[in-house]
Amino acid sequence: MTELICIGCPRGCHLKVDEENDYAVTGNNCNVGAEYGRNELINPTRTLTTTVRLTNSVHHSLPVKSAHPIPKKDLFKAMEELNGIEVPAPVKCGDVVYRNVADSGVDVIATRDLD
Amino acid sequence: MFDVIIIGGGPAGLAAARKCCEEGLEKILIIERDSQLGGILNQCIHTGFGVGIFHEELSGPEFAHKYIEMLKGTRVEVMLDTMVLEINKDKEVTIINHDGYQKLQTKAIILAMGCRERSRGAIATPGSRGAGVYTAGAAQRYINIDGYMVGKRVVILGSGDIGLIMARRMTLEGAKVLACVEINPYSGGLPRNIVQCLNDFDIPLYLSHTITKIEGENRVEKVTISKVDERFTPIPGTEIEFDCDTVLLSIGLVPENELSKVAGIQLDKRTKGPIVYENMETSIPGIFACGNVVHVHDLADNVAMEAERAAQGVSDYLKGCEREAEISLSTTSEIGYTVPQHIHLPLDKDRYDIFFRVRKVFGPAYILVKDQEGNQIARFSRQYIIPGTMEKITLPKVLLQKGKGNLTVSIEEK
């Protein structure tokens, strides 16, 4: 049995995951928690948020995120890749700025409009 | 003449403006001193916003973007790069911007100025005054907006959410975060942030510890921390030293109420924000307040919901709702404060939401509401109640009608 705090939403439910019983989760208040508890022990993932360099603008950085969670172990590899890129303004919220980050199959998108 | 002037263009101001528009107010103005809308959300690039309102996990800028898009093409007017200098009980708003100094007249005001960070002066950290000591929010701005790093080896004082978020951010950007040091025996941040910002990166959290010395002539070179006793006095012999170049202070936020004070609005010594009624009206009729200017919120979603109550309050006020008397809410010592502090009579809503924070960690407990004669009018059961998360109870009108006089909220361990 492993105890976890769900990070699925700010409520922070205290979860218990039973490895012996097909990773059954208790203590969750919704399905997100059941899935999180299971994944966290099998293949933990996180949404990466960071900034990338913006060119052609008075602003210096563009906030971005991975469109979906990526494996936790690849966060630093993803950061390294994103530290090397530049994006020219204008950008719209939701635009893809980088594809398949750290070979995760997940794209990185802008999280605001910037001219 | 404006119907309502909203001071501050963060989530509180934006959500209030949207609701005022929906309520049919004609002349609505948002005044923001920054060159863009969004307030603190612009620098909060991490996700964790919007679950309550949009049912998806958004970053701060995305949350702001949703509201800014909703306001496009509406009759809400926005003045950027404009600072409000003064307001008064006659609802004159004095502003300054590129066009100079001006007085605007409005029928109602919504205060949505947010809060500011407590800085080093406020806690008197001992030691030299080398460069490299930043408030966590200032560091967040340098890294996320201006695009430069503030240090390589970091100690964070305080475990509020901004400090936790910055521990992760600095680590991802290649810095080594050596410790997060918290004077209380519990963290002031959300549990999920302890997990995903500290535990994910093996950053140790030292509870019941504080910084007792900062050394370094021109730049921070070394920090000493010590364990503290129940009275927060450092215990000799418990020192741990860290070689570091940066200290981030995440030691709390204080509502920004210079304007409120000058206007003569009554402030609550506990929240440092205006004393408010259930409709977010302050002690001056027609002046309302919402968001971090009232009390420090962990969630922008709660800020937005509070803003909607304020906007509804303005709408009712402009229609001329009469108020006669009030019920006051007090707390026992384990609870820091409640918002609202008062409820208007007659009771004209079906339900009343009461928000508060506890001063220590509780396991399974009941939240009790008693009337002036000591009769219990409501009881709520909780698995745990922690200082890092704002607690909410909802009192139906029928229960409030049963109570006699003022109410007291307390906690009883199961």
Ligand SMILES: Cc1cc2nc3c(=O)[nH]c(=O)nc-3n(C[C@H](O)[C@H](O)[C@H](O)COP(=O)(O)OP(=O)(O)OC[C@H]3O[C@@H](n4cnc5c(N)ncnc54)[C@H](O)[C@@H]3O)c2cc1C
């Ligand atoms: C680091 C950090 C992390 C957070 N993480 C989360 C999270 O994960 N999830 C979540 O839901 N919430 C989070 N929050 C909380 C949430 O962001 C805040 O509670 C919310 O932004 C407060 O909104 P506000 O509109 O009251 O204040 P603000 O966003 O501070 O806006 C106030 C605005 O008023 C303007 N202003 C002030 N005075 C004047 C004046 N005199 N004239 C003109 N304009 C003025 C300011 O420029 C500012 O734009 C976080 C907050 C911080 C600081």
Ligand code: SF4
């Ligand atoms: S289980 Fe559901 S409600 Fe509980 S923290 Fe996780 S996502 Fe939130």
